[in-house]
Amino acid sequence: MSGIVVEKVWKEYGDQIVLEDISIEIEDRAFVALVGPSGCGKTTFLRMLLGQEQATRGTILLGGVPLPKEPGPDRGVVFQRYSVFPHLTVLGNVLIGKEMTAAGFSARLFGQARRAAVEEAKALIAEVGLSHALDKYPAQLSGGMQQRLALAQALIMKPKVLLLDEPFGALDPGIRAEIHTLMKRLWHENPMTVVMVTHDMREAFTLATRVIAFERLRDRPEEKLRYGATISRDIPIWPPRRAGEPSLIRPDRDGPVQKGQ
Template sequence: MSFVEVRDIWQAYDGRSIIERVNLDVAEGEFVSIVGASGCGKSTFLRLLLADERPVRGKITVDGGEVAVEPVRERGVVFQRYSVFPHLTVRENLIAGEGFSTRFGWLGGAARKAAAERADEMLSRIGLNHVAGQYPASLSGGMQQRLAIGQALTARPRVLLLDEPFGALDPGTRVQMHEFLSELRAETKMTVFMVSHDLEEAFKLGDRVLVFDKPRWDPQDPGLYGATVTYDFDARDGGMPFQSILDRYPSLADTPKAEPIPA
């Protein structure tokens, strides 16, 4: 029984197929990187996972639950840009992660105090406590993305979706963000889907790397066929398979040696 189940997804806009026949099983805690050429439907697939749009055919379930018809708290998201609220300070952005689910979106009294304390904890974890009172526009790109990830985490999603989260960052900051994300992941054991343009990044962070591409191509009607998952790499252990097979199947180690053939 897999955690995230994707069954025969087909999505088309105005009769043009974007993705077709996508099937996927992802276990809880897996980090799935999604790569592919521009316009191959990676982001569409992420929006389908997010339930921001509904597929024409097929269904996606998380932990055997209902098919979602709109974005829900169970699935957190970080976009390349515009993921934080510009009119809230850094701390308020984190408190919003808890407060937005109330009736009027405000926390009062003790609840707000408790949320502010948890927000401060998160701030020190994402290394932003020195800018708690500032507005996002005055932060650097890397800090804004760290805030966006922290904000998504305060809602305690079961699946975290990242849409080219480090695409707009410079290479140095990007490496820092990789370390930051790996640490966070080690702590939370969350299931993560990350769309990326950067193959190296995809293999470095992911347990699995999915490649989206069009297996069929009609030169007379390029929009006829959509993209699907054409490769599904195991990216653990530096991409070399079976490195940890003895940990998983220890019985393989004590297979008795074949008896020497009696002379």
Template sequence: MSQSIQTKTAVSNVKKAAVTPIIQGTNIGKSYGQDIILERVNVSVQEGEFITLVGASGCGKSTFLKMILGIETATEGELLLDGKPIPNEPGSDRGIVFQQYSVFPHMTVLENVIAAKGFQKSSITGYLFGKEKKVAKQEAAEMLAQVGLGHALNRYPHELSGGMKQRLAIAQAVICKPRILLLDEPFGALDPGIRADMHALVLDLWHKHKLTIFMVTHDLKEGFYLGTRLWVFDKLRHDPHSPNAYGASITYDLPVGHMPEPLYDEIDQQLRPITKMEQPISSME
């Protein structure tokens, strides 16, 4: 092979690698027996994107996150990570934060984050020793400072507010240096003021650690505020006699930013339909 051909091949391979999506889904379907949850889901996500997922309860948003995590598998289609099938188990390259706080009540804030680092190293107990523990302790303290818990290292979870517990859960996930961070309605139980602080925190961590984020939310305004793209999950086909005969797909894939009010209202109506009895009197006249 000539040098010029080798050079062109090398350049071509670099370009190909540069555009390979971090997540690629083709005709993804998911069902449990006769109940179809997802169907015909096609997605392509580049590294560094921040995707928010909205949709009615039970439409498969969390199921899709679990498929990326590796604890659920597609019934149909193909879901790829860096062009290869996603492993059927969680990995350190994918971290997740749930609405319910996944912290250890018998450990301090600092010990919780150190333990997350220990589990990453395949320690059954999460305990580290010697030099590894010293390094992990320093990394944990730095991470807790980043999420605003530097003052609470020696507190126990029962001594924390809801927002502080969620900051702790995020620190546990991010300290493992995942490429992909999965957030499953992480702020649903928080007051509006605290949620605003959490939004700022997640956006800061997204930029600082160059994460690719998928976040499920039930709040359309939150979905349009955060990240780069918003996916709306909904069913394209309905059978009133068999509500689980068809699954949800992504009906909208929109860039985050200014959204025309009619389109916003249309999506909002899909997510939480307003019955005639709930409409304002002025709109019924």
């Protein structure tokens, strides 16, 4: 299970309160978009879900158990700046997670284990539309192709939760629309919960099942240190979107892709 429960979480840096009394339940296989003004703690919250930051107070549960205090393969992440290795090919970038996890310090797979990992990586690369670029390096790819590669790199580990930190903000509008379609398909086809930070409200309402707004309700200069951001809005999308199920009204746009489409 990949549901997330956040209970009375605070995040403080010294005397500065960044997040204040955050409580939220994110159901299994939801696609949640976090929105709000810059500096209101959205990325800090995402980093806590990843394990890069620890809550000052409160608890975060993943699948009913406390979230590990460091990043792990159960949580994948894609950033706005392409988080791929420039010295590795497309295939090498997707394989590296499997190699590091399965092979330990040697970071190499051999024999049948490597053949199986290569076939799995190639299948995922085909799924994101990069089969023609297996042997290319990131510098030879467009921005949209690099972001497709970053998605494949995260998904190869079969994470329970996929975290997206403004991953499509640097893309041209046409490329972004293509990536949105791909992202919907990957969410429908893979058993994972998605949490995405975005400043683009249209993107949030296009992709998400819920849109959650973070906001500093007390934001005067003398209040910024004493009060943090909290959840000011929690908006469910209508008609509802559910992973693996067609939309009630727009199955061609919001439902899983059928064979032949």
